[in-house]
Structure formats: C-alpha cells, structure tokens
Amino acid sequence: MPKAGKSGFGPERGGDILALPNRQFRRAAPPERPRTCNPESQVSVAGPEIERLITLLAKLPGLGPRSARRAALHMVKKRESVLTPLADALRVVGERVTVCGRCGNVDTADPCTICLDAQRDPSLIIVVEDVADLWALERAAVLRARYHVLGGTISAIDGIGPEDIGIGRLVERASDPAVREVILAMNATVEGQTTAHYITERLEALDVAVSRLASGVPIGGELDYLDEGTLAAALNQRRPFG
Ligand SMILES: [Zn+2]
Secondary structure, three states: OOOOOOOOOOOOOOHHHHOOOOHHHHOOOOOOOOHHHOHHHOOOOOOHHHHHHHHHHOOOOOOOHHHHHHHHHHHHHOHHHHHHHHHHHHHHHHHHOEEOOOOOOEEOOOOOHHHHOOOOOOOEEEEEOOHHHHHHHHHHOOOOOEEEEOOOOOEOOOOEOHHHHOHHHHHHHHOOOOOOEEEEOOOOOHHHHHHHHHHHHHHOOOOOEEEEOOOOOOOOOOHHHOOHHHHHHHHHOOOOOO
8 A cells, every 4th residue: 555645855845935035925825836946847858868867767656756856877887796796686586576375565576575584473364555564574573473464445435445455365364273373463454453353253263362462652752742543542541660
C-alpha cells in the first residue's frame, strides 16, 4: 500500500516560498508564483538521455525534480564507481524480481530468501500489509520468523476482498502443524485493524495462537505530543513494571 505523505516533502512543493527570508511574507496575499522558480519548468540543461534519467529519477518516492537533478549529476560525475554499478544492479533486479509464491514477499528468487532461510523459526508467521513493513520489522531484528505479505487490506469501498490479498493462502500455511503462532503486524489504521479482525476469525478454528503488535508510547516519545488514541491504547494495554 502506498504510504501517502512520506514522499510529500521536497523542493517541488513550494521550495521558493520557504526560501523567502522573512516569514511574514508567507501570510501576505500570495503573489502568483513565478514559473521560473519551479525546477520542473526549467529549460533542459543536458541532452535527452540525461534528461530522461532525471525524469525517471524524479518519479522515485522522496525525490523531486531538484533532487533528481542532483542525483543524476552525481551519477554522471561518478560514472565508474556509481553509474555503471547502479545500472548493472538495476538490470539484474529488473530481470529477476519476482513475488514469492509462498509468502508474497518480493525477491529475486521464488521461494524467497526468507522462506528458504533454515535459521528462521518455522513456528512463527508474521502477517504484514506490505513488503516495506517486512523490511521495517527485519530492521528491528527481534524475531527470526517467516512472513506473510498481504499486499493490501480488505476494503469494501475499493472492492478488495479476502482472496484478493491471499488470506486463504495464509490460512493454509497456518494449518501446518509446525506453525504455533500468527502475529498480526498490521498498520494501526481502520483498514489494517478490520483486516486483522477478519484474519483472527478465519484462524479461530485452527490450533494456533493469534497475537497482534502492542500499541502505545513510542521509545523516546513524550506523552504531551501523543494523540488521544495512542494514549488511550497505552493506558488500556498497561503492564506490570519490570
Ligand atoms: Zn517467501
């Protein structure tokens, strides 16, 4: 699922206004923004091949036209150490990338690296909405588990049903006697939690424990900055000290 907002910053969004030396100007009636300040409308500075590179880079999340130009310039300056290895890596991944038939992860092999990793605990399956969530949990390096990537959430409005996100396949995997626990690591959104409830019901008949991530105060978080929902969850899920 696309994470709206994560890439919503960057120079393409009113960079010229933020550059005004006096913040008072921002409250005055906004003048028509001069088009020449928009990097997208600048004249070409390089040949069509490099311009195409810039256009493609600007489509990446978190990169706008200005960052794309900077990245492209860095690449062409560092042809041997950056551009050529990057082009090779892109080609190889482009040729081999596939979706794991077992867990829905994206990798260059099917079954994926995680499914084939014998060091992982076969009794644990962590269910996530997106591959980005799998990568995030792997960064935390707490559990050496296997995963099940749904690729979305159930959504009546968008016409996405349980089988569109492979819940039947998850139930099948969870039916394996080796699996003892399914951890629902869904986003704390209405859609994520609706999907988690549905999965819990589907797994009820099986001999597996179903758990979900705790919600509450983030590490390093200050209570005064937290929203009411997070504070309420933290209080409701309080646990003994120590
Ligand atoms: Zn896999």
